[in-house]
Amino acid sequence: MDTEDPLCAVPEKPRYHHGALHDALLAAAEAELAETGLEAFSLRRVARRAGVSHAAPAHHFGDVGGLLTALAAEGFRQFIAAMTAHQARASRDPQAQIVAAGLGYIAFATERPALFRLIFSSDRPDFAAPGLAAGSAQAYEHLSRLVGARTGGEDPVDIAAVWAMAHGLADLMAAGRMYAIQNLAPADRDRAFCGILARTIPG
Amino acid sequence: MDTEDPLCAVPEKPRYHHGALHDALLAAAEAELAETGLEAFSLRRVARRAGVSHAAPAHHFGDVGGLLTALAAEGFRQFIAAMTAHQARASRDPQAQIVAAGLGYIAFATERPALFRLIFSSDRPDFAAPGLAAGSAQAYEHLSRLVGARTGGEDPVDIAAVWAMAHGLADLMAAGRMYAIQNLAPADRDRAFCGILARTIPG
DNA sequence: AACCTCATATTGACAGTGGCAAGATGAAGA
DNA sequence: TCTTCATCTTGCCACTGTCAATATGAGGTT
Numbered sequence: 001m002d003t004e005d006p007l008c009a010v011p012e013k014p015r016y017h018h019g020a021l022h023d024a025l026l027a028a029a030e031a032e033l034a035e036t037g038l039e040a041f042s043l044r045r046v047a048r049r050a051g052v053s054h055a056a057p058a059h060h061f062g063d064v065g066g067l068l069t070a071l072a073a074e075g076f077r078q079f080i081a082a083m084t085a086h087q088a089r090a091s092r093d094p095q096a097q098i099v100a101a102g103l104g105y106i107a108f109a110t111e112r113p114a115l116f117r118l119i120f121s122s123d124r125p126d127f128a129a130p131g132l133a134a135g136s137a138q139a140y141e142h143l144s145r146l147v148g149a150r151t152g153g154e155d156p157v158d159i160a161a162v163w164a165m166a167h168g169l170a171d172l173m174a175a176g177r178m179y180a181i182q183n184l185a186p187a188d189r190d191r192a193f194c195g196i197l198a199r200t201i202p203g
Numbered sequence: 204m205d206t207e208d209p210l211c212a213v214p215e216k217p218r219y220h221h222g223a224l225h226d227a228l229l230a231a232a233e234a235e236l237a238e239t240g241l242e243a244f245s246l247r248r249v250a251r252r253a254g255v256s257h258a259a260p261a262h263h264f265g266d267v268g269g270l271l272t273a274l275a276a277e278g279f280r281q282f283i284a285a286m287t288a289h290q291a292r293a294s295r296d297p298q299a300q301i302v303a304a305g306l307g308y309i310a311f312a313t314e315r316p317a318l319f320r321l322i323f324s325s326d327r328p329d330f331a332a333p334g335l336a337a338g339s340a341q342a343y344e345h346l347s348r349l350v351g352a353r354t355g356g357e358d359p360v361d362i363a364a365v366w367a368m369a370h371g372l373a374d375l376m377a378a379g380r381m382y383a384i385q386n387l388a389p390a391d392r393d394r395a396f397c398g399i400l401a402r403t404i405p406g
Numbered sequence: 407a408a409c410c411t412c413a414t415a416t417t418g419a420c421a422g423t424g425g426c427a428a429g430a431t432g433a434a435g436a
Numbered sequence: 437t438c439t440t441c442a443t444c445t446t447g448c449c450a451c452t453g454t455c456a457a458t459a460t461g462a463g464g465t466t
Contacts, residue, residue: 021414037326039242043453053416055454060414064453120378121324123242136380156383160372161399163381168371169363175323177339178366180359196364202402224443246424256445258425263443267424 022060024050029071033114038122043067065124069132072125075115076135080142082108094150095198101146102166102197103190109170116174120167150201161200169193225263227253232274236317241325246270268327272335275328278318279338283345285311297353298401304349305369305400306393312373319377323370353404364403372396 028049033041043064044054061067086104090096109116118125125132140163147162148154172178181189231252236244246267247257264270289307293299312319321328328335343366350365351357375381384392 039326042451044451054452055417056415058454117324120380121320121374123240157395157398160381160384160395161368161402164371164375164399165364165368165403166371167375168367168369171324171374172367172370177323178363181363192360192363195360196367199364199402199405200368245422247422257423258446259444261425 021050021052021056025052025057025060025067026070026074029067030074030115033071033118034112038114038117038124041068065126068118068122069125069129071115072119072122072127073129073131073135075112075119076132076139078112078115079105079108079119080135080139082111083142094146095201098146098150098162098201099194099197101143102162102169103193105166106170106173106193109174113174116170120171147201158201162197165197165200169196224253224255224259228255228260228263228270229273229277232270233277233318236274236321237315241317241320241327244271268329271321271325272328272332274318275322275325275330276332276334276338278315278322279335279342281315281318282308282311282322283338283342285314286345297349298404301349301353301365301404302397302400304346305365305372306396308369309373309376309396312377316377319373323374350404361404365400368400368403372399 025046029041029046032046032049036042036045041064043057046067047054047057050056057064057067061070083101083104086107087097087100090100119136127133127136140159143163144154144159147159151158169178173182176182181192184192228249232244232249235249235252239245239248244267246260249270250257250260253259260267260270264273286304286307289310290300290303293303322339330336330339343362346366347357347362350362354361372381376385379385384395387395
C-alpha cells in the first residue's frame with residue numbers, strides 16, 4: 001500500500017469528481033475486507049475510507065454485490081498469482097509443480113483469509129458475471145493443466161482430488177482449525193503440506 | 204419438522220410466557236438458516252418465525268452471536284451424526300470406515316450447506332464457548348480414532364490428510380464449484396468420491 | 407470565448423438490522 | 437394472598453443498503 005507511487009500520481013486535493021474512484025474504491029474495499037472480514041463488510045465504511053459519500057460506490061458498482069463481484073475477480077487474479085509464484089520457485093517436475101501450486105493455494109488462503117472466503121465460501125458476489133466467471137474458470141484451467149502434465153490426460157477425478165486436497169488444507173488453515181499443523185514450525189508445516197499434497201495423485 | 208410430535212406437546216395458544224422459547228428459537232434459526240443462508244441471516248426474522256418479539260431471543264442467547272453459537276453446536280452434533288450414519292452402512296474395514304465417514308462429511312455439506320458454512324467458514328459463532336468447542340473437538344476426535352484404527356498410531360499428518368480431503372470435497376460441493384463431479388450421476392459421483400478419499404492414506 | 411451535456415458525486419429519505427433500557431406479564435414460592 | 441423475578445414486549449438508537457432528487461464540473465460543440 002504505497003501512497004507515493006508515481007504511476008498513480010493523482011492530485012490529492014479534495015474535489016467533487018474524484019477521477020479514479022473505481023480503483024480507489026476497490027483498494028478501499030480490499031483493505032476493509034482484510035481488516036474487518038467478510039461478515040462485517042460494509043459498503044458505507046468502504047466509501048468513508050475512500051473519502052467519498054455513501055452513495056458514490058453505486059454509480060461504479062451498482063450495489064454491494066457488484067463491488068464484491070469486482071473484488072472477487074481481483075481476488076482470483078491474486079489467487080492464481082500466488083500459485084504461479086510458488087511454482088516458479090519449484091522444480092519443473094510435474095509432481096513438484098502440483099505440490100508448489102498447492103502451497104501457493106494454502107499461502108493465499110492463510111495470508112488473505114477474507115478474500116479467500118469471498119471467492120470460495122460466499123454467495124454475495126455474482127459468480128455468473130463475466131469477469132468473475134472468467135477468473136474462476138482460469139483458476140480451474142490452471143490446475144487442470146498442472147494435473148494433465150502429470151498424468152497425461154486431464155481426468156476430472158484426478159483434478160478434483162488435487163483441487164480438493166489443496167482446498168481442504170487451505171480452507172481449514174484460513175479458518176484456523178488445523179491446530180496440529182498450525183502449531184508446527186514453518187519448515188515442518190511446509191514439509192507436512194508437501195507430503196500430504198503429494199498423496200493426491202497415485203503412482 | 205413434525206408439528207404433531209406428542210413428546211413436544213406444548214399448549215399452542217399464544218401466551219406471554221412461551222414456555223419453550225429456547226428450543227423454538229433454535230428450530231426457527233435452523234430453518235431460517237437453511238432458507239435464507241448464513242449471509243442473509245437475521246435475528247429479527249428468526250424471532251418473527253417463532254412468533255415472538257424481536258428482543259425475545261436476547262434473553263436466551265444474549266445476542267445474534269450467541270444464537271449462532273448454539274446453532275453451530277447443534278450443527279456439530281448433526282455433522283458427527285451424518286458421518287456415523289454413513290459408517291454404519293459400510294463394512295468394518297478401517298479404510299472403508301474412513302471413506303464412509305468422508306461420504307457422510309460430504310453429504311452433510313451438500314444437504315445443509317448453510318449449517319456447514321456456519322461451523323467451518325464463519326467467524327460469527329464463538330468457537331471458544333464450551334458447548335461449541337466440545338462439539339468441534341468431538342468431531343476431530345471422531346476422525347482421529349478412524350485414522351488411528353487404520354494406521355495404528357494417530358499421526359496428526361495422516362489425520363490432516365484425511366480431514367483436508369474430505370473437507371475440500373465437501374466445501375467445494377457445498378459451494379457448487381465442482382462442476383465436473385456435480386454433473387455426474389449419483390452412483391458415479393459416489394464412486395468418484397470413494398476413489399478420491401481412498402487416496403489419502405497411503406499403503 | 408461561452409455554452410451545453412451528462413457522467414460523476416452528494417444529500418436526504420426509507421425500510422431493515424442488532425442491541426439496549428424501561429416496562430409489562432404472569433408463573434412459582436412464601 | 438402477596439411477592440419475587442425470570443420472561444417477554446415496547447420503544448429507542450445507531451447503523452446498514454438502496455433509491456430518488458439534486459449539485460458539480462470536465463469535455464466537447466458552437
